[in-house]
Ligand SMILES: CC(C)(COP(=O)(O)OP(=O)(O)OC[C@H]1O[C@@H](n2cnc3c(N)ncnc32)[C@H](O)[C@@H]1OP(=O)(O)O)[C@@H](O)C(=O)NCCC(=O)NCCS
C-alpha cells in the first residue's frame with residue numbers, strides 16, 4: 140500500500156475533527172467533500188456561511204456535511220477573545236485588539252484547536268507560512284520540553300531506492316530560518332518523531348553539510364557536527380550521525396566510502412538541513428525535478444497538530460495533509 144493510501148486509512152480510524160480556516164479559498168471548498176466522503180475527518184470551515192455556500196455552488200460541490208463557523212459572529216468570539224487576551228497581555232495587547240485578532244480565521248482556528256473543539260488545523264493554501272505560523276506559535280504554543288517550532292516535508296520520491304524506498308523527511312524546509320547546534324539537534328529529534336508517527340518506520344537521521352566526517356573544515360561544518368553530537372546525547376536511542384553530504388547520507392556505496400564507520404551513512408531517511416534556505420530549496424527541487432509528492436510544511440514541536448501548506452498546493456494535497464493531521468492528533472493522544 141502506498142503512503143497516501145496508508146495515511147488515509149489511518150485517518151479514517153482516527154475519527155478526528157479538523158478545522159480549515161481558509162473557507163474562502165476554492166481549493167479548500169473542493170477538498171471538503173472529498174475529506175468527508177472518504178471519512179478522513181469531520182470538517183469545520185471558517186467564513187461567512189452564505190458566501191461559502193455560494194462558492195461551493197459555483198464550484199459545483201456540496202459542503203453541507205461540514206460545520207461552518209463565522210468567527211465574526213460566533214458565540215465563542217467573546218470566550219476566545221478573553222483567552223487570547225490572557226495569552227498575549229504580557230506583550231501589551233489590549234482587550235479590543237484581542238477581539239479584532241480573534242475575528243481573523245487563522246487565529247480563531249488555532250483557538251478552536253487549543254480549546255479542543257477541533258483536533259487539528261490545516262491552512263496555508265491562501266496565507267503565507269509566516270502568517271499561518273504566528274497564531275500557531277502564539278495560541279497553540281510549543282510542546283513540553285520543546286523550544287523550537289519547526290517545519291518538515293514528507294517527500295515521496297517515485298522510483299527511488301533511497302530513504303525508505305523513496306520515502307524521506309526533509310527539515311527544516313518551511314519554518315525555522317536559522318538555528319544554532321542546540322536548536323538543530325532539537326529540530327532533528329522532532330523530525331524523527333514526525334517520521335515515525337507518519338510512517339511507523341524507524342527514523343535514521345543525517346545532519347547534512349558540504350563535508351562528510353571532516354572532509355572539509357569550516358564553522359558551518361562544525362555547527363552540523365556539533366548538532367549531531369548534541370542529538371546523540373539528548374536521544375541516545377536515535378540513529379543519528381553527521382556531518383555528512385547528501386550523497387553520503389543516501390547512497391549506500393558512497394556512504395561506505397565516505398563514512399565507513401557511520402551507522403547512518405547510506406541509510407538516512409530523515410535529512411536535516413543546515414538552514415531554511417537549503418531545506419526549502421531542496422524540497423522544491425526534488426518535488427519539481429523528481430516529480431516527488433511533498434507534504435507539508437508539517438509543523439513540529441507544537442503541543443497540538445496544526446499543519447501548513449504551500450500556496451501552490453493542490454486539492455489532493457489538502458486532503459492528504461488533513462489526513463496526516465488527523466493521524467498526528469491520534470498519535471499525540473497515545
Ligand atoms: C515562524 C515565523 C513567522 C516567526 O516569526 P515572527 O513572528 O517574526 O517571530 P518573532 O521572532 O517576532 O517572535 C514572535 C514570537 O514567536 C516566538 N517564535 C518565533 N519563531 C519561533 C519558533 N520557530 N519556535 C518557537 N517560538 C518561536 C518568539 O519567541 C516570540 O515569542 P513571544 O511573542 O512570546 O516573545 C518566522 O520565523 C518566519 O517567517 N519563518 C519563515 C517562514 C517562511 O516564510 N517559510 C518559507 C516558506 S514555507
Ligand SMILES: CC(=O)OP(=O)(O)O
Pocket residue numbers: 267268312313419435436448449450451
Ligand atoms: C512551504 C513553502 O515554500 O510555501 P510557499 O510555497 O507557500 O511559499
